[in-house]
Amino acid sequence: MxxxxxxxxxxxxxxxxxxxxxxxxxxxxxxxxxxxxxxxxxxxxxxxxxxxxxxxxxxxxxxxxxxxxxxxxxxxxxxxxxxxxxxxxxxxxxxxxxxxxxxxxxxxxxxxxxxxxxxxxxxxxxxxxxxxxxxxxxxxxxxxxxxxxNKLSPRLDIVAFSNGILDLSDITFHDFSPEYHVMYYHPYKYDKKAKCNLWQKFLKEVLPDKRSRIILQMFLGLGLIERGTVYNQCEGKDHPKIELCLILIGEGANGKSVIYQTAMGIFGRDRISGIDYDELTSQGDEGMRARRLLREAIFNWSSDSDSRTFGRKRTGVFKRIVSGEPVTDRSIGNNVTQNFNLPYLIFNLNELPYPDDNSLGFIRRLQFISFDVTIPKANQNKTLAQDLTAEYSGIFNWILRGTKEIRKRKFQFPDSEGSRRQLLLAQLRGNPIVAWINAYHIRSIPQAPNEQCIWVSAKEVVRCVEDFCRDNDVECPSKQKIGHTLTDHYFDKKRTADGYEYKMYGVSLGQLLDPFVIRNESFAIEGEDEDGFIDAND
Known part of the structure; x- marks a missing residue:
């Protein structure tokens, strides 16, 4: 108009x-x-x-x-x-x-x-x-x-469909009205009884790990939650901050592009930007003009990111965006402004990135979903994304269940087999010592009263790290690097007649001597999920 x-x-x-x-x-x-x-x-x-x-x-x-x-x-x-x-x-x-x-x-x-x-x-x-x-x-x-x-106040939890308005704050459906400040409507009907059998069958094929499917469902469910309503201590909202960037990792022919195209159809092309890491974090006018595209976006989803540039340089800007902290942007011919309403970040990668920032602050912001299944060419459905348009109403309900689930879990994501493996592999490339600590679940502090610790000599620590690096085919850091990393992770040490010893919790010396090859380990999660909003077929 x-x-x-x-x-x-x-x-x-x-x-x-x-x-x-x-x-x-x-x-x-x-x-x-x-x-x-x-x-x-x-x-x-x-x-x-x-x-x-x-x-x-x-x-x-x-x-x-x-x-x-x-x-x-x-x-x-x-x-x-x-x-x-x-x-x-x-x-x-x-x-x-x-x-x-x-x-x-x-x-x-x-x-x-x-x-x-x-x-x-x-x-x-x-x-x-x-x-x-x-x-x-x-x-x-x-x-x-x-x-x-007359200021317009759009909200992510007020969603328009072709047949009316859904208020997600209380899950009530209404007729169209100027009272609802919506600027985009989904070109399909809202039907609370709609199913998505084809979508669920597809996900089970490309993501056989149920926990990985739940993580995807919950992360997409964030797109129906106003980010500012999740946390604001000044308003008494004490839920944890969402400080995660979703990484869909895996080589081609594994379903990542179908998920991306379906999300575009569900949320709307105007609500998903596609800025890659390099543009997103660029300095000067180039970076500010790129970040301008983040405004009014629910997700920034880079569908074909370059693993060679992801996490390389300027990780400070990336960490601020992931944490929802304001960043500067600028449109051509206008002044610099700050964007306080940032989208959630998703990147599709074919292989693990090589980040410059090996700090815990960077790695902990990455939530991996590993696509390890390659669909044979004979079984590939080239029209699957188009076929799924008939199930958009049901897929929306699937995403809505993810929204309810993440609220129930107080905005904490579950672990998954693929996510844990990819996280350790990313740490292995960045800092093998951090990967070694996390692989063996070594802690610097107790988790329970009267928990017993062990004291491990510096020589044994170096030997264990060297064995871990050799088994996982990476170069072992120097002794000085090992010592500095343990100190940075708050491990206490004491001097003895034979040299330094480090205080460790959560592990025994015998466990430290057991080989640990990340790619060969089983990261299956023990126990069943507790009852929640996730459907049995999801």
Whole structure:
């Protein structure tokens, strides 16, 4: 509707008592401005202005007395009433653009269309003022009041479908209404009973590990949660911060692209940006212009990221985005601004990245889902993404179950076999000592009262790390590096006659001497999942 056409219609002018006063006010056939969208459907730009105009005494005075003469008292009254009109009209302001309700959602409309409608409206109601003054009133009085009073406040938990509005805060379904500030509607129906059998069958084939499917389901479920509602200690919201970037890792022909295309269809192409790591973290204007695309996005999903550049340099910006902390952006020709509403990050990688940042602060922000199953060419369905469009209503319900599940788990993701393996492999490339600590579940502090520790000599630690690195085919760090890493991870040490010893919890010396080859280990999670919102077929 940006370049919408304009036409005019008449409205009834009645007082609250039902008296038609349009004739006495000299404003018979008062028009309401109608905006035509691209499909030729009408939408009132100024809803209810007939009733407002009919009760404005200043309109009568201007129509019969002003005659283009400047009258200070009338001028002040007119400005006051223009403020009132601006506050009650159906024009909204959001992020640098004006919006009007089109019967389903709010859509952008150009300033020129609003100004043209405003001028014609003022002329048709009989105001005897110049075109220049009309423009001044529009730009200096009307628009500023709209920006101040009529702000659009979109929320991720208010979702529009082709058949109505779903309020996820209480899972209630409503008819379309301007009360719901939605700027995108999903081009499929909401049906709480809809199933997604084909989708579930596909996921079980490419992700046989149930925990991996749950992680995917829960992460996509974040797209239905307003990020600011998850944590805000000032408002008493003490849930843990979501500080995870989802990494879908695996070579080709394993279903990652089908999941990506389906998510685009479910959430909308306008709600998923696709900025790769290098652009996302770039410095200067290049990086700020790229990050501008993150605004209003639910996810930033890079569908074909380069493993060679992911995590290379500028990891500070990446960590801020993952943590939901504001970053600067800029559109061409405008000033630098801060974005406080950042999307969740997802990257599709064919192989493990080689990050420069080997710190725990970087690695802990990566949530891996490992796609280890390669679909044989003879079994590949090239139209699967298209076939799944018929199940969008059911897939949305599947995602909604993920939303409920992550709330139930207090925004904590479960471990999975593939995720743990990929995390250790990533740590192995970055800092083998950290991988060794996590592989053997070594801790620097007790987890329970009276938990017994062991003291391991520095020589034994070096020998164990060397064996671990040799078994996993990586170069072993120096003795000094091993010592510095253990100190950085808060392991206590003491000097003895034979040298230093380190205090360790959660492991025995015999376990440390057992070989641990990451690629050969089974990371199966023991025990069944507790009852939750995840369906048995998910």
């Amino acid at each position: 940006t370049d919408a056409g304009i036409e005019y219609d008449t409205i009834n002018c009645e007082t609250a008592e039902g008296e038609d006063i349009s004739s006495s006010y000299g404003i018979r056939n008062v028009p309401t401005v109608i905006v035509l969208d691209d499909n030729g459907e009408k939408e009132e730009l100024f809803i209810g202005l007939g009733q407002i105009i009919a009760n404005l005494e200043v309109i009568k005075k201007y129509s019969k007395e002003a005659r283009f003469t400047y009258m200070p008292d009338l001028e002040n009254d007119l400005v006051d009433e223009i403020y009132r009109v601006a506050q009650q009209c159906n024009v909204k302001w959001f992020d640098g653009s004006f919006y009007v309700f089109d019967g389903k959602i709010y859509v952008a409309v150009s300033n020129d269309a609003i100004e043209g409608a405003f001028k014609v409206w003022m002329s048709r109601i009989g105001l005897k003022i110049s075109q220049k003054r009309k423009q001044q009133i529009f730009r200096n009085e009307f628009l500023p009041m709209v920006k101040l009073s």
